[in-house]
Amino acid sequence: MAENPAPRDHNVLPSEPRALASIDSWWGEFDVIVVGFGVAGGAAAIEVVRAGASTLILERATRGGGATALSEGTIYFGGGTRVQKAAGFEDSIENMHAHVKGAAGPTADPEKVRLYCENSLEHFAFFESIGVEFKDTYYDEKVIFPPTDDCLIYSGNEQAYPFSEEAVPVPRGHKPKKEGSAGGYIIEQMIETLGALGGTIQNESRVQTLIEDETGRVVGVVAQIEGNDVAIRARRGVVLTTGGFIMNRAMVEQFAPDLARCNYPIGSDGCDGSGIRMGMGVGGAAINMNEGLMTTPFFPPVGHIKGLVVSQQGQRFINEDCYHGRVTDAIQKKADGTAFLIVDDETYGQSLGGYQMVAVEETIEELERSLGMPQGQLVHTFASYNHFAAAGVDPVFHKAEKYVTPLDHPPYAALDLSVDKSIWATFTLGGLNTQPTGEVLGVDGQIIRGLYAAGRASAGLTRSGSHYASGMSIGGSSFFGRMAGKSVAAAD
Amino acid sequence: MAENPAPRDHNVLPSEPRALASIDSWWGEFDVIVVGFGVAGGAAAIEVVRAGASTLILERATRGGGATALSEGTIYFGGGTRVQKAAGFEDSIENMHAHVKGAAGPTADPEKVRLYCENSLEHFAFFESIGVEFKDTYYDEKVIFPPTDDCLIYSGNEQAYPFSEEAVPVPRGHKPKKEGSAGGYIIEQMIETLGALGGTIQNESRVQTLIEDETGRVVGVVAQIEGNDVAIRARRGVVLTTGGFIMNRAMVEQFAPDLARCNYPIGSDGCDGSGIRMGMGVGGAAINMNEGLMTTPFFPPVGHIKGLVVSQQGQRFINEDCYHGRVTDAIQKKADGTAFLIVDDETYGQSLGGYQMVAVEETIEELERSLGMPQGQLVHTFASYNHFAAAGVDPVFHKAEKYVTPLDHPPYAALDLSVDKSIWATFTLGGLNTQPTGEVLGVDGQIIRGLYAAGRASAGLTRSGSHYASGMSIGGSSFFGRMAGKSVAAAD
Structure with missing residues (x-):
């Protein structure tokens, strides 16, 4: 038998953390560091600063946005929002839950589903509180998103068999009041909100790895800023909101063979699994990694x-x-x-x-x-x-x-419409295993102290491409981003 | 928002290792400890003792067997075995590889596939060397296994479209010379071989957890023997060959929703994921966890x-x-x-x-x-x-x-034939991520020193229920069990 197997593909390997003892000096120190400024990172950072803690949000691009800014900006709300009522739709938390528990997919976390539905009206209010406006109108066509500034659409399978038999169909996709795509608008409102609240946004800052103390607690990050690798300390914790891994071809091939057939990855350059790999590097469990949305x-x-x-x-x-x-x-x-x-x-x-x-x-x-x-x-x-x-x-x-x-x-x-003959867009729905609080669970089942994750870097609300609805990514990522922000702000 | 999520289901949690420093006395000390005596464990232990190292094989049941002993005992060999030739079939390593690379499934490890095919004749010889006999006959019917003591069958998709177009169809399922099921016979030959070679078999010994030294190296196990928890030292390493997790309902529901619909789990009581959970407890990565065989x-x-x-x-x-x-x-x-x-x-x-x-x-x-x-x-x-x-x-x-x-x-x-109306048998095809050498890879991408795995406790040769063939489990588990045995025997 051969004794020396070929070396493994290194692109899929977890990122080794830096030991605290190896750090000589700190570029800065904050209560909380948020890695990646998409909708999950923005939501987390806003909750941190609102809780009175200092926050630094590190974004590798020239400006916040991530996959959210590339999207139409639909958010999945229900339970009787102002817009639903104005448009004449009756919804309830129970009815929303009856649909979402199926729509989140068979591997969904029932606790995340429950929290998401029960707090949907409060979550709608959060978006209004950061200046995101929703028009009280229903757009009555089967579209991917309204081309107008209208708000409410059926964004999922609510009216389609067999989902139509599981709950009373009502529309829950809420697009902000903006013609065309509104994802960038949501992020701009977050940037403005953070600016007003005193959150620090550092663009063009690529986080390389986490810093771990001798007990295994995550205490900071190493980031490349202006060409230098600098260490930044996080007193309460680090929140990974770096997106999924659809831009990392080797990871997609290893974990998600169905998605590997698709030719149009949806995401920003940052959706390369860097946060998932950093989390794995400190022992975080990655779950649901075979799943994703595929769509033509x-x-x-x-x-x-x-x-x-x-x-x-x-x-x-x-x-x-x-x-x-x-x-x-x-x-x-x-x-x-x-x-x-x-x-x-x-x-x-x-x-x-x-x-x-x-x-x-x-x-x-x-x-x-x-x-x-x-x-x-x-x-x-x-x-x-x-x-x-x-x-x-x-x-x-x-x-x-x-x-x-x-x-x-x-x-x-x-x-x-074939996968090898037409546009098949895809993104991943697997990532770090988290508690609803955003705390990352290690493969050993223990909470990794100091580490949180939300958005596509985690296995969040919605876990199945065949059950998915538009708005569940931005909805779930922002909701559990907020949960993570609240938790880390309150951490010791 | 709710602040205190419900506690997670503990049945799926990894097993926390014991620290070496907490061990007062040792029940025994061996070069290698093999946990679980199915075909993977038996094959590993035989290679260890043949390499001149001392081995202890711990089995929780009253006698070795595992899922193998419950099976028909078909082994997937090719490349021109004595039986294939006698029955008039021409096969080659290349032709076998052309089929197996698809049959192992889209998430297969190409290196494991290559090694398995290139060494198939040598692996056939291994079984003969432990006294497993194969009759030089072909059983020309479409069966799950021959009811007679005949050997060769088409045990997979070789003749079926589209596989029939990927390689020249030849039969590769080899059932030992035994009427009816032959899985138990294979294990009995292994028990006899180990007895003759001086390997120690300890039945009714349930391993509870691994022992880790201060550097994270696995140095032994804690096992329950005659009602007492005892520590046993492994100088070179521990090999986990504990089977899959189909008997652990909570794990199946969490990781493999398709399999959770099936009503007839195939496995022994031991197929409860204990080894996978022990491996995860020391940071091992579990991969391919959504996959398994389903069959009616x-x-x-x-x-x-x-x-x-x-x-x-x-x-x-x-x-x-x-x-x-x-x-x-x-x-x-x-x-x-x-x-x-x-x-x-x-x-x-x-x-x-x-x-x-x-x-x-x-x-x-x-x-x-x-x-x-x-x-x-x-x-x-x-x-x-x-x-x-x-x-x-x-x-x-x-x-x-x-x-x-x-x-x-x-x-x-x-x-x-519906899943809720008829017998649907199932077993899992996900487990610890291993090198072809059997070394377990941590979620951090590093080898976990002192820890090896093979068989269904690992993600092995065959990783997809829709591509599977009978004989690939026993074949792959024994082959990579042997690889693990050779590696650990040669370890420092």
Whole structure:
């Protein structure tokens, strides 16, 4: 037998901490250091300064933002927000909980789910308190986010089978009052709030590793600032809010083979797993690492939801009116990554995805042949679908009535939604195992003193790509960022 | 916000190690301690004593065995074994590697796969050297294992699409020369070999935790022997071969939600994750924890492979001639856990699974109605299948020709294969992250000195239930058990 295995890939390795004893001088000293300024880091830092503790937030880019600033800025709130009420929707904590406990995924932490739902109105108020405005309007279309400054949308699977049977469907995606994407706006409000409160923001500061004292407690960080590695002391603790690891190809390949097939990682440069690796370097457990969101944005236009998503076998396998991520997850897991959206002349529209139209034919028989599908399968799928659609029903996959119409206006077109042929966006949903308080748990089951995490650097609220809703990342990351900020501010 | 989260479930927590300084006296001292006597532990211990080092193997049951002794005893060998040649099959290391690199799953360790294939003939010789006999015969039926003392079977997906296109299909499952199950026989040969070589086997000895010195090196174990907790010193190292965690319900629910749905855990009482938790207690990383084998044994009889496995929507979703675990994995992931095997009067036979026959009807139309399937779907599936089957082909899912015959002999019966209605056997495929040498890697990426693992306590050769073959567990566990034994015997 061979005795010397090849060296392992070092990109995935945890970052070794620095020993306190090796530190000669300190660049600065704060009660709390927050590593990474996305929505989790901003929320944590605001709670720290509001609690009267000093905070330094270190951001590797030229300005705070992270993956949040690249996003549309939808936040998942419920339980009867001002906007929900104004728009005429009745929600309750119980109803929100009935949905979110499924939407957070099968490996969700029930305690995090409960806390998130019970405190949703208070969390909405937090965003208002930092100047984020929400318009009291509902945007009544199936979109990824409102292009206008309207607020409320169905951002997940609430109306889609089987979720529609688990709770009364109500919209809970709240986009701030901003035309187009609002993620950057949320971060700007956080920057302004922190400035007003006296929090210190240090941009272009890349944290290299944690500093550990002789008892294993995390007491600071080593960061590269203006070209120098400097040590910064944290009296109460360090909060890792560095994002996920979708930009670290080696980590994705090792931990999340499904996501490794996707070609469009969603995140900032910082989503390279650095915080997860730092946490692992001091013994932190990384969990749920195989999970993530995968999505190909085949709608809008809404007409596409009326089309049929079919496998290479010509079969449907999911109700097309699910959240786009759930449909995409099904393409990967149920159709092995290969699927087509079939639309007719009435339902076709220009989509953001820029999908390749791989066939256009006057009949389904011809389309089936053009797509190299086994004879008779797509033909059956269409005949059966159209038969029931005439009565507005989809007894096979339970697409909601409003999206069910016969597809009988030739020509018929096939857009290629396959993982290797179209845009598949992805981000990770695994990270450090934390208590709801943000305290990081070691692989030995003990709390790692002085270390907290939130946002995608942790395994947070939402843990499953097939159950996900827009707004659960910013919602969960900010909520548990705040929890971490409150905890660390109150720590000894 | 709530400040005090509920306490976490303690059953899943890692086991805290004992400090060397706290040990007053030693029950004994050996070069190597092996924890758990299944095939991995036996293989490790044999290599240790063959290398001239003293070994103690601690087994919690009254006799060695573990999950291996409960199994049929198939071992996955290839590359041209004596049996393969005698039975007229040509295999090569390259051809074996071409199959196993896929069969080990997408998160496999390429180095472990390579070593396993390159050393397969030597590993076959190892089993012969401990007195395990293999008959030079091929058992030419699609079975889970030969009921006779015949040896060679197709034990995986070699002949099934798409694997059949990745490598030249040859059988590699080798069952020892023993009628019925042979797992116990393998262990008995190991017990005899160890007795002859002077290895010490201590049964009814439950290891409680590891002992760590002040530098973090593992230097022994605390075990319960005759009612007392005793400390036992390991000069060179401890090898954890304690099995997986399928008997630990809390761990399965936390880490592997798919497996948590299955009702028939495969393993011995010892497969409760104790070794994984001990390893985590000293900082070991547990990886691939979401994966495992799920299987419902719908064949034999071979006629059932000629039947159709369909979803509640009346659709097929996998070629029925795959390894039973792959079909079952597809039922879970592609059909959400609900599926029926439809057979006609010619293909039906009594099966081991004892499936509930939920409907018997003279026509497919009636069967479809009885099963509550949406109208016309099962009817189409049958009509299309039979149309092509008349020519011996399955262009939709590529079942091999020998299993494709028209199903047109009424009555038709539906056997319920659903996860909540039939036997679904399962075991875990996640565990401690090890080097091919068996050295356990900490979550910090460093080798944990003095600690080794193999078998299901580690993330070994085979890491995916949808790709698995019978024989890869015993094969991989024994091979990497041996690697660990050689490494630890040579350690300082």
